[in-house]
Amino acid sequence: MKKRSSKTVVLYLAVGFGAGLGALLRFWCGLAVAGLVESGLWTTAFVNISGSFAIVFFAAIVGPDGRWPVGSVGRQFVMGGVCGGFTTFSAMSLDTLLLILRGEPLRAIFYLLTVVILSLAAGWMGHLLARATQD
Template structure:
């Protein structure tokens, strides 16, 4: 691409990763809605927690000093593509807003705070797991 932008391989990798992540997000939502006592909120929460864990673990494993030698294309496939397609801030925002309209601020705030705190915890756990793996002998 002109102007020093990402190359065709990187763009294709991000697009393919996003397609896989979006499909998994859709399937998780479908399963959550079909499961008694769950619903779309559970599906959105699960994919966001999983995505936060995966992106942090992958970043730790493939970054400087990481154990997995993955190039730019592979990193962008997983991090920008797959995790970007899997996680969804827009759905989280809409669901929180609708929950606020239906039940009031306490439930909506609890859901939002829980997902954000859980996502940060999942990212911490993913990165911590990567660091443990990176420290293992050869």
């Protein structure tokens, strides 16, 4: 078995701890949003939309032309770990499938399209905000 370098171990730990933090943030956001809306569907939607904003904003602000110099471990901690643990594509897929199985295909299509479109819009806003902070 190949021995891992200390840099590789640090990267794995950064992603793992980031994912744990992202999962906790997702859980807390779910609790907060669930208190505001009646459907658990929209807690997943909120997490995916805000996560799209966060990952694109971060990618833009730490990119080659970005304002914040962040190394590969920091990028992976936030993008692969925190954002990966925070967003919930699999949960969104489950929510959509459950709507279909309950005989609500139009609601499923509306939900899926709304989340995807708003996630892309949030990502675009994150990109624009990150670029605006660099001027």
